[in-house]
Amino acid sequence: MQRKIAQIVDSAGSIPREILKKYHIREVAFHINFGGQQQYREHINISSQEFYLRMKDQPDRIPKTSIPGVAEWTQAFEEKYAEGYRDLIVTTIGKALSSSFQSATMAANAFSKGHPDAKIEVVESNTCACGQAALEIKIAQLIEQGQMVTGELVKRVRELLPGVVSLFSVNELTYMRAGGRIGGAAAFLGKLINIKPVCEFWGGVVRPIKPVRCRKKALQLLVDEAVKRIKQAEEAVICVQHALCEEDADYLVTQLRERLNFNGPIYLSPVGAVIGAHSGPGAIGIGIAEG
Incomplete structure (x- = not known):
């Protein structure tokens, strides 16, 4: 048995x-x-x-x-x-x-x-x-x-494990810098004002993808990156997490459904405190596990 x-x-x-x-x-x-x-x-x-x-x-x-x-x-x-x-x-x-x-x-x-x-x-x-x-x-x-x-x-x-994706954006890098978790996003430090960096966790550290100038562009870039990495939505687990920005999270879910032509579950939850302490209110992300 x-x-x-x-x-x-x-x-x-x-x-x-x-x-x-x-x-x-x-x-x-x-x-x-x-x-x-x-x-x-x-x-x-x-x-x-x-x-x-x-x-x-x-x-x-x-x-x-x-x-x-x-x-x-x-x-x-x-x-x-x-x-x-x-x-x-x-x-x-x-x-x-x-x-x-x-x-x-x-x-x-x-x-x-x-x-x-x-x-x-x-x-x-x-x-x-x-x-x-x-x-x-x-x-x-x-x-x-x-x-x-x-x-x-x-x-x-x-x-x-190698295919797990963790994409995220923060409203500001202040919390990441204060917590010593800036990692590869240090490339953005000279542009702290008025940028919304899009990054990912890769190999356990932060890797920058691109800095953008407004929140809407950051959200769209998150969707673009997620769509590029999902081979077959029906086989993927897709999670959206946010820190006090539920409307933005709903926007990501809607965009992902439209772009992927996907009606299956997309799991929504808050960013946990252990990460939120370093990303702050307004952080938002898309996680993917496929296979």
Whole structure:
């Protein structure tokens, strides 16, 4: 009898809440601190909207994020184990962006020693946000199909990784510069005023695509780039994420449907706090996992 596979993710992908419920995905939350005593846990005691409104109201106070601890990963493993799962696949934000992968791996190694009948595979997504969400939804679909054992599934996921796309634009580079996550977008620093840079996460780092002078052109460029990279929309998971700019997100969804002649699902959710802390309100992106 084939063993059931449980899916566990960190919150950097910010998968839509309804998808978490549909596929019984266990999310392990990042921590958020605005400079005071109180620590927040993403999606648990602070919503995405509350997070971005607070950033907007207090622009001089850049929030800090920290990874889920080993104990939090262990709790997630224990919960799934108690539900009868013995095979667990875990996905995290890319290692170049965070040490969440290392924390999950430490927890998995310790848990496996005490539970020799459990098999835990930890995979770093090599990306984040909308691209990570697209990959994790694709994994959920593959698990639901029930055609692969854990080893086959992990192999398939690793084959998908090089093709995962994470396109994004920010209203300004201020937050990325303050958080030290500017990466390849440093090429835009001399043009901080009145540009809307379009970038992508590639190999876990930011790579610039093109600076444009207005928001509408940035949105259109995001669509153009996404359409170029999607070979067959029916086989792709497409995610749109935004930070307090729902109208722009709806525009992207409409444009993608028209350009791709596609009526299937396009998943919509907020940009998670671990990325939003470095991109700020107004950030928006398109994630794609195909194959």
